[in-house]
Amino acid sequence: MVSPAERRYTLLAVALGSSLAPFMVAGLFVAIPAVGEEFTADPVVLSWIPTVFFLAAAMFLIPFGRIADIYGGKRVFSIGLAIYFISALISALAPTAPVLIGARFLTGVGAAMIFATSFALLGLILPDSERGTALGVNIAASFGGFALGFLAGGLLAYYGTWRVLFLVPLPVALLAVGIIRRYLRGECALSRGTRPDLPGIALSTTTILLLMVGLSLLPAVQGAAALVAGLAALGAFIVHEARTEDPVLDIHLLLRNRPLALANAAVLAYSAAASAYVYLFSLYFQYVQGFDARLAGSLFLVASLVTASLVGYAGRLSDRGSPHLVATAGVAMTIAGLATLSFIDPAMPVAVPVFALALIVVGIAFFQPPVYNIVIGAAERAMYGVASGLVETMRLLGMTASMAVTIVAFALFFKGMAITGETVPLLLGSMQTLFRIYLALAVVSLVMTWLTGRAGRSAP
Structure with a gap:
């Protein structure tokens, strides 16, 4: 029996671990122009810095989810934090863009270990009545990491160097390891005895x-x-x-569990639609509107705080019933924001894209906790690690695909040229195209999310 104190400490450790990768991702999004200037990199190379993180995390999430089920979620979670620590040091000292890209890949491996176990650990130690709220708290911590990363990235890029960004998470990683090793007794390995x-x-x-x-x-x-x-x-x-x-992934489970399959499809489509907007807005604010890194980071900070403040409420709503309706409302708000941005141009007042940004981030807050609650609730307890890894894989696959499409658009529009005052029209043209693609993907996610609720009602 897990005591209330142990549950609180475990939730704290998981929340701390879940905030580290978003902190570094967000900081780099804001500081990306400064990174490009230091390394003299074109938009395609710069796009690979965040993309390779999402790619590595997506590649290893399901494997580490299954490994956690066999050998223990606490062990895998702790090793992931150690990899965070090492990769952050390499990133801070990276002499070239390829080295930084390699370090970010390593960070993605550590993130896969964290993401694959965080929701599973919470699902195993908490009663069903508290699961949605705890998932909301954990996602709020993730967005809190984004918020602090945006702030730190903007300030460090303006006043100092983006390299310090990677030194900040080091003591947090050590603290999270200490808490999880001290307060979570035993090991969570419900599939012990099977082979990977x-x-x-x-x-x-x-x-x-x-x-x-x-x-x-x-x-x-x-x-x-x-x-x-x-x-x-x-x-x-x-x-x-x-x-x-x-x-490593029970195909038959997906075939016979329609709510689980549809919810994961919804997460994949939604993440592909609502991920690269941060990267694009960072470029838009700094290259089109002429904002410095401090102001751009502050705007993203506010957006992340709004999201973090709402995900807990969305989690509680999902605990009260009909989580698919809450998630559907979130997708609808995101669609409204993307539809507005698909017409972005130099004449558009900056308040309009900022309002569209607000719609997107509020939509994300209302989508994530309910749909994750659906996924964990549809899985058997012995497969929590795989279910957690699967939904996170879908999210990161969507994020990787979103950035991959961005890379293709930049390659086609810029043809190797850097972003300058003369090429700003190319940036806006590529953004219009990309937001229209994201809009179509969001509509697909809306349909999948709605069907998830119907499948849940018809399930035996």
């Missing part, structure tokens, strides 16, 4: 790598070839998982 599906892990990571890299290389022949190879690897993965005794 190594061929399935290899096929799943290869599939994601080929599909996401291939998407980012379109319309080049290499991109199409990588996509074809990725689809072949996906087919092999599905066949293997359907036949193996201890799969």
